Amino acid sequence: MTAQPLLPAQVSGLTRRFGSFIALDNVSFSIAPGETVALLGRNGAGKSTLIGCLMGFLMADSGSIKIFGEDVVDLPRSARSRTGFVPQTMSGFGTFRVRQLIDYISAFYENVSDPDPQLMQWADLDPNKYVRALSGGQKQRLAIVLAMQHKPDFLVLDEPVASLDPHARRDFMNLLNDYRRRQNASILISSHILSDLERLCSRLLFVRQGRVVLDTPTEIFHAETRTLTHPDPQRLLEAFPADLQILMSRPDGFLVHGYRDHFALPQETLISVPDFEDAFLEITAPPSGDVPR
Numbered sequence: 001m002t003a004q005p006l007l008p009a010q011v012s013g014l015t016r017r018f019g020s021f022i023a024l025d026n027v028s029f030s031i032a033p034g035e036t037v038a039l040l041g042r043n044g045a046g047k048s049t050l051i052g053c054l055m056g057f058l059m060a061d062s063g064s065i066k067i068f069g070e071d072v073v074d075l076p077r078s079a080r081s082r083t084g085f086v087p088q089t090m091s092g093f094g095t096f097r098v099r100q101l102i103d104y105i106s107a108f109y110e111n112v113s114d115p116d117p118q119l120m121q122w123a124d125l126d127p128n129k130y131v132r133a134l135s136g137g138q139k140q141r142l143a144i145v146l147a148m149q150h151k152p153d154f155l156v157l158d159e160p161v162a163s164l165d166p167h168a169r170r171d172f173m174n175l176l177n178d179y180r181r182r183q184n185a186s187i188l189i190s191s192h193i194l195s196d197l198e199r200l201c202s203r204l205l206f207v208r209q210g211r212v213v214l215d216t217p218t219e220i221f222h223a224e225t226r227t228l229t230h231p232d233p234q235r236l237l238e239a240f241p242a243d244l245q246i247l248m249s250r251p252d253g254f255l256v257h258g259y260r261d262h263f264a265l266p267q268e269t270l271i272s273v274p275d276f277e278d279a280f281l282e283i284t285a286p287p288s289g290d291v292p293r
């Protein structure tokens with residue numbers, strides 16, 4: 001019997017407060033080897049807090065986080081060195097030259113020889129430049145090099161492309177996809193550039209006000225998320241199977257997940273496939289209190 005590979009991340013019942021404010025509320029999910037997971041949510045939804053807890057920078061108030069089967073609170077070096085983290089903004093290290101900082105950080109890991117030429121070519125950084133003299137986008141490229149040079153098999157990225165120009169962003173998304181394939185790496189990435197996430201990620205994790213409201217493979221999202229409208233939405237609602245998930249109710253109908261073609265719905269029901277951005281806007285909008293269940 002072959003042993004099951006350890007899950008890069010396993011989060012259960014994670015709650016994190018700031019004072020009386022609940023930033024994460026009973027969040028549970030796991031990430032399998034080779035999975036690319038998009039973390040989607042509006043500003044303030046809790047994405048960075050979740051990533052902070054996952055990386056061990058923030059403590060959970062309750063719940064547990066395991067990284068490669070080990071508790072994040074006391075993560076052994078062997079498990080930590082399998083992870084890589086790209087923060088939203090890189091600060092500090094201003095007095096290092098680019099090459100010095102790359103060498104310095106790589107010394108913390110075993111088996112890092114020279115940085116991956118493909119990665120360095122993409123980053124296109126002057127090795128002699130001081131970090132403090134880099135532009136915002138160049139600093140972000142450097143943060144990406146630092147997170148990936150030791151070839152982690154679990155890479156976590158918090159809005160990594162926000163300050164990249166469109167060329168660098170497109171090339172980076174290709175590089176990331178290629179990296180994932182070559183290494184069978186797992187990736188968790190948050191970004192507000194939905195088209196990138198839709199293209200790259202095999203799974204979508206929607207967060208709203210600190211809660212996971214939808215966790216689904218991208219393929220299933222496209223196959224089973226529908227907008228259903230009817231002149232009498234109440235009649236439509238009564239015809240829904242019990243396991244159909246209502247993501248948002250509107251005056252004329254519902255955005256649902258779990259739709260199947262064989263459902264018997266009332267005549268005059270209009271079924272449409274929502275555009276990804278429209279679906280995102282609806283799923284992550286604050287609840288208006290009128291979701292019927």
Ligand SMILES: Nc1ncnc2c1ncn2[C@@H]1O[C@H](COP(=O)(O)OP(=O)(O)OP(=O)(O)O)[C@@H](O)[C@H]1O
Pocket residue numbers: 018021023041042043044045046047048049050
């Ligand atoms: N140190 C802190 N003290 C108090 N509140 C905090 C702190 N850090 C985060 N929060 C609050 O927790 C909530 C979640 O913040 P978080 O940074 O996780 O959101 P986000 O989804 O990453 O947002 P963005 O897309 O803007 O980066 C916000 O309401 C934020 O104000």
